[in-house]
Structures are given as C-alpha cells and as structure tokens.
Amino acid sequence: MLRNVSGPRRAFLAACGLVLFSAVAASAQVIVQPGAPGQPSKVLPASTRAQLTPRSTKDIEFMQGMIMHHAQAVEMVALMPGRVEKEDLRLLGARISQSQADEMNFMKRWLMARGEPTEMKMEHMSHDDMDDMDMSQHMLMPGMLSAKQMEALKKSKGAEFDRLFLAGMIQHHGGALTMVKDLFDTAGAGQDAQLFNFATDVDSGQRAEIKIMQKMLGEKP
Amino acid sequence: MNRVQSLFCLLTISLLFAAGAMAQGQLESAPPLPSGMTGSNAGDPRFKLTPGIYDAGESAMGLKHIALYKKPDAFQLGTTDTASSKIQGALGSLGIGDSSKIPAPMQLVLAQLAFANSDIAFQGNHLFQGNFYGMNIYDISDPAKAKLLTTLVCPGGQGDPSVYKNLLFMSVEMPNGRLDCGTQAFPAPEPGAHGPAPQKDRFRGVRIFDISDIKNPKQVAAIQTCRGSHTHTLVVDPNDKENVYIYVSGTSFVRPGEELAGCSGGTPDKDPNTALFRIDVIKVPVSAPDKATIVSSPRIFMDSRTGVVNGLNNGGSHSTDGITKPSDTDQCHDITVYSAIGLAAGACSGNGIILDIKDPANPKRVDAVNDSNYAYWHSAAFSNDGKKVVFTDEWGGGMGARCRANDPNKWGADAIFNLKDNKLSFASYYKLPAAQGDSENCVAHNGSLIPIPGRDIKVQAWYQGGVSVMDFTDPNNVVEIANFDRGPIDPNTLILGGSWSAYWYNGHIYSSEIARGLDVFDLVPTEQLTQNEIDAAKTVWVSELNVQNQQRIVWPNKLAVAKAYLDQLERSKGLAPERVATIRQAIAKAETSKKKKEFKELKSQSASLQTDASSSSDSARVSALAEVLKNAVL
Numbered sequence A: 001m002l003r004n005v006s007g008p009r010r011a012f013l014a015a016c017g018l019v020l021f022s023a024v025a026a027s028a029q030v031i032v033q034p035g036a037p038g039q040p041s042k043v044l045p046a047s048t049r050a051q052l053t054p055r056s057t058k059d060i061e062f063m064q065g066m067i068m069h070h071a072q073a074v075e076m077v078a079l080m081p082g083r084v085e086k087e088d089l090r091l092l093g094a095r096i097s098q099s100q101a102d103e104m105n106f107m108k109r110w111l112m113a114r115g116e117p118t119e120m121k122m123e124h125m126s127h128d129d130m131d132d133m134d135m136s137q138h139m140l141m142p143g144m145l146s147a148k149q150m151e152a153l154k155k156s157k158g159a160e161f162d163r164l165f166l167a168g169m170i171q172h173h174g175g176a177l178t179m180v181k182d183l184f185d186t187a188g189a190g191q192d193a194q195l196f197n198f199a200t201d202v203d204s205g206q207r208a209e210i211k212i213m214q215k216m217l218g219e220k221p
Numbered sequence B: 001m002n003r004v005q006s007l008f009c010l011l012t013i014s015l016l017f018a019a020g021a022m023a024q025g026q027l028e029s030a031p032p033l034p035s036g037m038t039g040s041n042a043g044d045p046r047f048k049l050t051p052g053i054y055d056a057g058e059s060a061m062g063l064k065h066i067a068l069y070k071k072p073d074a075f076q077l078g079t080t081d082t083a084s085s086k087i088q089g090a091l092g093s094l095g096i097g098d099s100s101k102i103p104a105p106m107q108l109v110l111a112q113l114a115f116a117n118s119d120i121a122f123q124g125n126h127l128f129q130g131n132f133y134g135m136n137i138y139d140i141s142d143p144a145k146a147k148l149l150t151t152l153v154c155p156g157g158q159g160d161p162s163v164y165k166n167l168l169f170m171s172v173e174m175p176n177g178r179l180d181c182g183t184q185a186f187p188a189p190e191p192g193a194h195g196p197a198p199q200k201d202r203f204r205g206v207r208i209f210d211i212s213d214i215k216n217p218k219q220v221a222a223i224q225t226c227r228g229s230h231t232h233t234l235v236v237d238p239n240d241k242e243n244v245y246i247y248v249s250g251t252s253f254v255r256p257g258e259e260l261a262g263c264s265g266g267t268p269d270k271d272p273n274t275a276l277f278r279i280d281v282i283k284v285p286v287s288a289p290d291k292a293t294i295v296s297s298p299r300i301f302m303d304s305r306t307g308v309v310n311g312l313n314n315g316g317s318h319s320t321d322g323i324t325k326p327s328d329t330d331q332c333h334d335i336t337v338y339s340a341i342g343l344a345a346g347a348c349s350g351n352g353i354i355l356d357i358k359d360p361a362n363p364k365r366v367d368a369v370n371d372s373n374y375a376y377w378h379s380a381a382f383s384n385d386g387k388k389v390v391f392t393d394e395w396g397g398g399m400g401a402r403c404r405a406n407d408p409n410k411w412g413a414d415a416i417f418n419l420k421d422n423k424l425s426f427a428s429y430y431k432l433p434a435a436q437g438d439s440e441n442c443v444a445h446n447g448s449l450i451p452i453p454g455r456d457i458k459v460q461a462w463y464q465g466g467v468s469v470m471d472f473t474d475p476n477n478v479v480e481i482a483n484f485d486r487g488p489i490d491p492n493t494l495i496l497g498g499s500w501s502a503y504w505y506n507g508h509i510y511s512s513e514i515a516r517g518l519d520v521f522d523l524v525p526t527e528q529l530t531q532n533e534i535d536a537a538k539t540v541w542v543s544e545l546n547v548q549n550q551q552r553i554v555w556p557n558k559l560a561v562a563k564a565y566l567d568q569l570e571r572s573k574g575l576a577p578e579r580v581a582t583i584r585q586a587i588a589k590a591e592t593s594k595k596k597k598e599f600k601e602l603k604s605q606s607a608s609l610q611t612d613a614s615s616s617s618d619s620a621r622v623s624a625l626a627e628v629l630k631n632a633v634l
Helices: A007-028 A057-078 A087-113 A147-155 A158-184 A193-219 B003-019 B085-093 B104-115 B531-537 B559-572 B577-593 B596-615 B619-630
Strands: A030-033 A042-044 B058-061 B063-070 B117-123 B126-131 B134-139 B147-153 B158-164 B167-172 B205-210 B218-224 B231-235 B243-249 B280-285 B293-296 B334-338 B343-348 B351-356 B364-369 B377-382 B388-393 B414-420 B423-430 B446-450 B457-461 B467-471 B479-486 B499-505 B508-513 B517-523
Touching (some): A057 A147, A087 A193, A158 A193, B063 B479, B063 B508, B117 B517, B126 B167, B126 B508, B134 B158, B158 B231, B334 B377, B364 B423, B377 B446, B457 B508, B467 B517, B531 B559, B559 B619, B577 B596, B596 B619
Parallel strands (some): A030 B147, B117 B158, B446 B499
Antiparallel strands (some): A030 A042, B058 B479, B117 B126, B126 B134, B388 B414, B457 B499
C-alpha cells in the first residue's frame, strides 16, 4: 500500500506509525526500581541503561597477582612426566593444569578488556619470601613455592616427587585462599560481577582440591 | 594522516588487541586430554557452528526453536566503565562522548556477567527471569509472542528467583547489593587503603517482593545473611499453610560482624558460631512477609558421632597421620527439595548429600557421597519416583570452556545416582556428547524433568554448549534424545553466554540465555521420542514452577498418556505387536466415537493387560497402561 503514497504523506504516515509503535511499546513494558523494604518503587524512563559497578585498584592487583600465582601451578604440573608415581595424582595434576591455564586466560581477558596490563608492577608484590629468593627470581604471591622448593621438586622422582608435589600444591592453593580473603577484606573491592564470581570459584575450587590432596598425602605410608 | 585518523587507528588497534589478540598470542594453549580419559565428540555438527551474537549458526535435533526474546536495553551496557580511563580517553579523543557508541564487541567483553541472565521461575502466564542486575517478568500466554511486562532494576547477583502466590523471592550475594536496589554500589576507597568497610546499606541475602501488581513489584522484606544468597530453595510444608520456608545456600565470603551482627567466618574449632558449615532457613509468614526471619541455621555437615560441625569432606575419610587436617565441605551450592517424599538433595561443594526435611526448619542429613571426578557439586534433581538423583559438577564455575574435545567427559558432567533407603549409590556419568570450542563456556548446569510418562527425561542447560535433553530411565545408560546449540558468541574471545537454565513448563521449554535473552522451544518427534509421548507430557499442567522445589508429576488418565505407553511398549517390545495394534484400535475408536461403550471396551482391555503384565519384560509399563485404561478419559 505505501508504495503508491507520495513523499510528504508517506513520511507523515511513517512518523505516525513510529509514534503509535512507541506508545504501544511504552504501555506494554515498565522499568521499575524498588525501594528499600516497605518503601514504594519508582518507575524509570524507557531510556534507562545498565551501568557497571566501580572497579578498585585492588581488583586489578588481584587479577595480576593471580595470573602469576596460577602460572606456577601449571609449571609444577609440567614437571610430572617422568617424575610422578601415582596415577590418581597424575590425573589430579592434569585437572589442576587444565583449570588454571583456562583461568589464566580468563584473567588476561578481564584485564585486557579493561585496558590494564596483565603483569603487576613490582611495588605491589609481596616481600614475604625475599629471604628464600635468588636475585634473578620474580617476587612471589602468597603460597607460591620458592626457587629452592621448585628446585627440590625438579630434582625429585617417584614417591618423593609425589610427596613434594602434594605438599607444595597444598601450600600453593592455600595462598590463593589468602589472596581471595584479602580481596574481599578490602573496602570497595570485589564488586565487579565477573571478578566476584571468579574469586568465589577460585576459593571453593581450590578448597576442594586441597581436601583431595590432603587425603592423598595422608594415604602415603 | 590527520589527528582524528591516527586516534582512530589507535582505538582500532587497542580494540583489536582487546577483543582479538586476547584469545591468541599470549593466551595459554589447552592442555591435551589426559591419558585414559575420553573427550567429547568433535565430529558432532554442534562443534563447528558459525559464531555471532544474534546470527550464530544453529543446530537442532528433536527441538524446534520458536522464539528468542532479546535481553531488554535496560540490562545492556549503556555507559562505558568510567574507571577504564584508557578506553574512555580514546573514545573521548574521538569525540565519542556517547558511550552507547562503544563498539558492540567491546560492550560485550565489558558487560558479560554484570548483566547476565540467570535462573527462571514460573507462575500462571508469567515467567520470571533473574538477572545479575535485577529481573525481567514476561507474559507467556502465547509463548511464540511473549511480552515483556516488567523490568525490575535491582543489582546484586545472581538474582535467582522463586515465586509463591503474591511473593517473589530473589537471591543476592555480591558486595554491590544495596537495600534500596540502587545501582551505584559502594565507592572504592583511596588507592592503598585496606581493611573492610562495613556498609549499613549493603544487602546480601534474600529479597521478598510483593507482586500483587505485576507491573509494580514492591520490596516488602530483605533478609540479610552472613554469606549472602547464591541460590535459594522454596520449601512448602505440606502440613503448614500459613508459612513457607526458604533454604539459603551461601557460597561466598562471610562478611564482618561490624556489618551484620553475629557474622564470623572462623574455623569451627576456634569459632563455634562460624557462618561457614551451615545453611540458613528463613520462615516466611505468607500473610505477613515483612515478618520473615531466619529461624534456624542447620549444621547439616555435622558428624553425628563426634558432634563436630565440619564432619564432611570430599576425600571421604579424614586422614589419620596427624600432619594434615582436612578442610571440609562448608557450603551447599544448591538444594532441591522433594517434599512429597520428605527428602532433599543437596549439592554441597565437595559432596552430594541427602537430607530428611519432614521438619522443614530442621533438615537432617541422612547420606553423603563424594566422587573423585567431581570438582564442585553444583545442583541436584530427583527422578519422579524418587529412586534416582542426577547431580551436576560445575567444574570451572561456568565461566570456562570445559566441553572441548580435550576435556574428559567425566569432568564437568552429570552423575546419576540410585537412591534406595536414603542411600545413594553411583551409576554413571553423562556429559554433553558434542565437543564445544575454546571460546564457549560450557559445563553441566540447570535443568528440569520433562513429564513424559514411563521415562525419566530431563532437559538441561550447558551454557554455550546449548540445551540437551537426556533420558536417564536406565541410570547406567544415559542417552541424549534432543538438543539445540548455537555457535559461540565470538570465535576468538570467550564471551560469557549460553543457557543458564532450561526448564519444561506447561508444554514448552524455556531457556534463560545469559547474554542473548530468553529462548523458547517445542519438542518435536524423533526416532527416540514420539508425538504421542510429547502429547502425554503436555497433559501435565502446573500453576507454579520453582524447579528446586520439586513437585511429584501426576498424569491424568487421558488417552494421550495411554498412547505414549503403547509407543514405549512397541519400542521396548514389552508387548506383542498384535496386542499393541488391538489396543491402539480400541483407543482410536474411543477417541472418534467418544461413546461409553468404547471406553467400556478399554476397561476390559485393561483387565487383560494386567495379565499381560505378569509375563512382560516391561511389566511396569504394561501395568501403567492398564491403570490408565481402567478409567480413561479423552
């Protein structure tokens, strides 16, 4: 029908259609923001758009630090071939490596999307393990194995490797729990949905793996 | 090149860097499939679907996609993240002050979980779709033309909903949740400042809205809990019409006592009142929901012999060497109650547990299991007869790609357990058979039973793995019978998306798509599912559906149900072909003539079927068929 309608009239009809359409759309759907309990709700305009929560420097440091932290777990699992003895430990190691490599990708994406570097500036790093380190080593996040511990792991084999790996990974995972606690103990931190979800998953996931490793370690003669 | 052009280049490069290089270059490559394990099938057509947010390639078997309702604009990122000075700066230099002009891929990368759709609940013609930013309420009178009625802005994640009469419940767990539903969250302190900052306006727990006016929900109560509410479960006591209960599962950090009195998160030996190692039970007076309050915090992980509250761990037994001290299961992720049998199944981080809930305010653990392939016990569902439980393992928390060909199919899978005399025993695993790509978050997630009589069938969400319908009638041989999948949102970057929950409700399947919106599907017949079986499922009608409050499915004595049983008996060869033909004819006559005499004939067939049942290899179904025909109606 509209094909035969000439210029101005056509524009007018189109405009009417648009008005009609928006009127219908507006009456069909409301955007409501409730108040505190007992308070009335308010109607928000149709132009309302979602907003991201503020991000804190702690959030950035947490992600950068956890990338370093996870990298060591992957490195530890990479030592398994030719050294590990028990089959269930080999599989657990594979799962840890698979999980943490994937999580490192997640953290890098999170940082890059926000225009932040994936590596931490030196002044934010923990100095707790200074004594254990040789000068060429990077500084460590909580729970990370020292250069000496990594060296001992590299030199071990069989049952001794299994024991050192389990003890080391329990220590390592314990550090992640400390990092998560530290994040949520900081005012204004952890409000980004993805970061919150990720940190919570790291906490429950690594807690569960610690349990499994403790049991494995306990079974050793 | 002028200034604007060069800035544009800079921006383009930085965006490319963010969106594209993210997935390549510096990223870790996927480890190989561990030896001795089997991965998912990369030969499946679902493995190589083309990417796109709204134009991705699709693949379907046994499911027909009816509609996608896009997430409303109010839940789309409209303003840029002001803290991201680099992006803002680059956009600003280009004169793009209007952040709605941020390239769509970049918006997706930034938004993701902040405005993610989550779980769904149903009441009458209304569908309630939770979102980390609030809730959307749809009118689904016509599922092919659903209408968005109300967008409720109230951030705090995950926004899991339940609905009971005029009350809508919503889970809140994140530190940005506010009592007044404000979107501003709480300010970050000066750089370098540390230590918790209690906020009296922070809300983490369960909100209650009055939805008497569906277009103007009002918050009537907000029950604060120490760990917030990751999920919650509506519990209706068959013996108490005045109150309902809410089981609160909190999985995240315990807030300080300075913010909420009585909260502490110490280890149980040093802190006997720790908010860890418990769930919270809220009692809600239906006519006075503002009086809702926590009535108990059951220690469901307690060791009944020793009385220690941390009595469960997923390693099975405590170590005895005195060196290591197990840190135990301290939370449930999700609890499904089945009041008709007086039990609940809890998926509780390191364990799957069974609770006796005959006294709803005081659930008691009656069994617990663990599994070495399970990373995180996430959710549970009973079979309708209560003899099986399907648990899920949310390995990777749903944000990772864990259905790749190199991911073992025992990890991040369903585990089917038999349940007998309140004891669970493992039967088998089921994982989405089709491999998914590196940029598709995928793991077992939420689903519901489809009321097909004579079979245990569940529809389930697998995030970007899509929707999968599986038959677990035989717990040792679970098979997929229908599916729907889209390609990844982005081919290189994992953008969070996919189906969070896929539930059957009164004849259709609704899937909450995290990034895209709300999908609706119909079941369509295949070799493994007949039209009669689908029609039989449609005879079951409920007035409300909160999947974690599981209701017993009861089928009417309709001929549609009888026809479904006949199709199944033909498939299982549990009834001789000539008997199947005879009864089909008798049913057809009754359907067309609608005469009493024909229904009398069906009743006599019913009597002879009782005899058939004794010699049949499928006697339960033959008996069920006989039962329907005894007093069949159209």
